[in-house]
Amino acid sequence: MLFSNLYKTSLLTAFSLIMLLASCKTNRYAATEKIYKDKAKGFAEIIGTVPPAGQLYDSLNPTNQQWIGSVNFGIRKPNFVVIHHTGQDSLAKTIKTFFSTKAGTSAHYVIGRDGKVVHMVNDYLRANHAGVSKWGKDTDLNSSSIGIELDNNGLTDPWPDAQINSLLKLLVTLKKTYNIPTANFIGHADIAPGRKNDPKNFPWKRLADKGFGFWYDEVLKNPPADFDTEKALKYIGYNTANLPAAIEAFKIHFIQSDITKTLTPVDVLVLYNLYTKY
Structure with missing residues (x-):
């Protein structure tokens, strides 16, 4: 009887250990997800504060300001998609970088060489992917764009079909969801000339053929003499x-x-x- 009880106890202990290991394996990012949820909750509290905290335009005469909440408002709608290469050797390294508060960088999506898509920041939130940048009159691309990082070292890596196919599927969804104009699918180098060069040797024509960005025609005409x-x-x-x-x-x-x-x-x-x- 004692042997039987010990056997059962051993089995339960082994089972508990297996379940614990499995739980750790499936929730390896539980700690960082908690930080994400806490930060999102903090932003929600700031947005939901009525009247908005710290938004007095006349601190000397605060009674000369009134809060009346309008019913017509919304949240951030991204208008651009900015594509990057990670400049790192693996998807795992990039994810680790985006967990680093010291690095301070992030992107909404990261796509692995095998086509795996990792969503890291809610599309309606501001990710830190563009840095100091400008496109047209927009000087804060972090606030107006979705950043997509492609797992590629930027040197010798090819662009696997699996990765590009996943990117195209994602772009279909983003363009439809947010009504992003065809012209507004751009690269990191485009918005940060001289500072960034990614993505390099990228198949932009393949994207343009699907409606994500423009490409030039096969037959090219001479510009006018005064073309600037x-x-x-x-x-x-x-x-x-x-x-x-x-x-x-x-x-x-x-x-x-x-x-x-x-x-x-x-x-x-x-x-x-x-x-x-x-």
């Missing part, structure tokens, strides 16, 4: 404060075989063709 290349780059969205850097960013996206900081005659043909699409 700097104004054209600016019209598309590039920050031309550093013109050579803007040219480089344009060529990282659309030329790729040559990313020098000067426009060749062929580059000008491409630029003019794209300019007419915006």
Whole structure:
């Protein structure tokens, strides 16, 4: 009887250990998820505070301000999608980086080489992926865009079909959900000329063929004699404060075989063709 009880106890202990290990394995990110939920709850409390805390425009005469909540309002609606390469060697390393408060970076989505999609920040929240950036008149792309990181070291890695196929499926959903304009699917290099160069050697044409961004036509027409290349780059969205850097960013996206900081005659043909699409 004693042996039987000991046997049962051993079985229960072993079973409990197995369940504990399984729980740890399936909830390996439980700690960080709790931090995410706590931060989201904190933001919800700030938004829900009536009247909004600390929003007095006249601290010397606070009675000269009244709060009357309107019924017509909404939450952040992303208007751009910014695509990056991670510059790291694995999906796991990128996820670890996005857990680091010291690094302070994040993205809404990370897509692995095998096509696995990891959603890390709610689309309606602001992720820290764009940094100091500008596109057109928008100087805070973090607040207006969805950031997608693709697991790629930015050096020798190819772009696997599984990864690009998953990206295209995700973009279909994002474009439909938020009514994002075709022109507003861009790269990190586009919005941060001279500071960032990602994603490099990326299949932008494949995305454009599906309605995510523009690409130039096979037949290119000569621009008019007074065609201003700097104004054209600016019209598309590039920050031309550093013109050579803007040219480089344009060529990282659309030329790729040559990313020098000067426009060749062929580059000008491409630029003019794209300019007419915006």
